[in-house]
Amino acid sequence: MNVLLYARVSTESQAQLGHSLEAQINTMREYASQMSWVVAGEYIDRGLSGRSNERAAFLAMINFATSPHANISAILVHKLDRFSRSREDAIFYKALLKKKGVSVISITEPLEASPAGLLVEGILETIAEFYSQNLAEEVKKGQLQVAKKGLNQSEAPLGYRSENGVLIVNAYEAEIIRSIFHGCLQNYSYRQIAHSIETKYQKRLHPATIAYILKNQAYLGHRIWNRRRKDGSIRPESEWIIALNSHEPLISQATFTKVEKILQAKKPHPKTHLFSGLCQCNYCKSTLTCYTQGENVKLICRKKGCPGVSILESKLEKFVFESLAMLYHHAYPYESYNLCELENKDLKRLILLTAIQIINLDQKQVEIVYLN
Numbered sequence: 486m487n488v489l490l491y492a493r494v495s496t497e498s499q500a501q502l503g504h505s506l507e508a509q510i511n512t513m514r515e516y517a518s519q520m521s522w523v524v525a526g527e528y529i530d531r532g533l534s535g536r537s538n539e540r541a542a543f544l545a546m547i548n549f550a551t552s553p554h555a556n557i558s559a560i561l562v563h564k565l566d567r568f569s570r571s572r573e574d575a576i577f578y579k580a581l582l583k584k585k586g587v588s589v590i591s592i593t594e595p596l597e598a599s600p601a602g603l604l605v606e607g608i609l610e611t612i613a614e615f616y617s618q619n620l621a622e623e624v625k626k627g628q629l630q631v632a633k634k635g636l637n638q639s640e641a642p643l644g645y646r647s648e649n650g651v652l653i654v655n656a657y658e659a660e661i662i663r664s665i666f667h668g669c670l671q672n673y674s675y676r677q678i679a680h681s682i683e684t685k686y687q688k689r690l691h692p693a694t695i696a697y698i699l700k701n702q703a704y705l706g707h708r709i710w711n712r713r714r715k716d717g718s719i720r721p722e723s724e725w726i727i728a729l730n731s732h733e734p735l736i737s738q739a740t741f742t743k744v745e746k747i748l749q750a751k752k753p754h755p756k757t758h759l760f761s762g763l764c765q766c767n768y769c770k771s772t773l774t775c776y777t778q779g780e781n782v783k784l785i786c787r788k789k790g791c792p793g794v795s796i797l798e799s800k801l802e803k804f805v806f807e808s809l810a811m812l813y814h815h816a817y818p819y820e821s822y823n824l825c826e827l828e829n830k831d832l833k834r835l836i837l838l839t840a841i842q843i844i845n846l847d848q849k850q851v852e853i854v855y856l857n
């Protein structure tokens with residue numbers, strides 16, 4: 486089978502502690518040759534901070550390994566922590582590769598197949614499916630340098646002017662931008678903010694433009710390309726190309742995050758609750774109903790006369806995803822990815838449905854998992 490080798494050092498001390506790139510690569514070459522595997526490529530990152538733009542080789546490798554005719558069966562790493570800089574990353578890329586039939590093999594930490602492993606693999610596949618659109622984004626990030634040259638420089642956003650493609654702060658407009666973010670922090674509506682800007686600065690902005698500005702990462706100092714189609718309509722965010730820290734920010738990350746939370750809270754709640762239709766009453770076996778009570782979602786049994794207890798969704802969520810995280814850890818003892826940390830509710834529900842499906846398919850194996 487064909488394999489790729491990947492090596493990375495992220496700190497000076499690692500490089501000195503015998504994890505040097507040469508040592509990693511040499512050990513992997515020996516391992517591959519012992520197994521009679523063909524090394525189809527070697528990828529090396531020397532980035533010290535592990536930021537994505539310093540992982541060009543990693544992204545190039547993912548790009549190659551997942552391309553249609555690459556015919557790669559596995560990526561070898563010296564240790565799993567070389568593969569990714571964060572747990573979020575590890576699960577994302579591993580799931581992505583798995584979808585293309587590429588596994589990640591740590592030559593110093595061999596993994597055993599277990600029932601927990603099978604369950605986790607199923608969950609990984611679900612996550613990969615969910616994120617398949619993000620693949621385009623990740624690959625594009627890797628190709629940013631190339632893309633930058635080819636793409637037309639987009640117009641400078643309000644608050645900046647463009648000088649030879651570099652964004653320079655326009656002091657007067659910058660004040661408007663800060664005022665818009667301030668207005669949002671005060672919990673004013675888009676319409677109210679637009680009105681106050683017009684009064685104060687004689688600048689007319691549509692409420693939809695206000696909404697757009699409040700989400701624009703250009704104000705954090707990041708440049709974004711590929712946002713609009715040729716016909717002027719806006720592409721989904723997953724298709725944007727983002728260059729971090731390319732110019733002076735107008736808004737602090739703390740303010741931007743606060744505003745993000747305020748905007749999030751304005752969004753209507755998802756229609757389907759996380760556990761909708763999935764839980765049974767422990768007394769009468771009828772399906773529990775989810776309902777919203779203030780900030781909380783509760784699951785209760787609505788059957789007349791049933792003494793069934795109610796439970797907070799957040800409590801159940803914590804329990805279920807902590808259990809799944811334990812299974813994950815059981816299957817991949819050298820990692821500790823916490824599924825509880827996933828923020829997307831739709832993805833969480835998909836994971837639940839997948840887990841339930843797998844459990845129903847193979848009750849015996851799952852019993853073994855429980856025993857373990």
Ligand SMILES: [Zn+2]
Binds near residue numbers: 766768786787
């Ligand atoms: Zn009941």
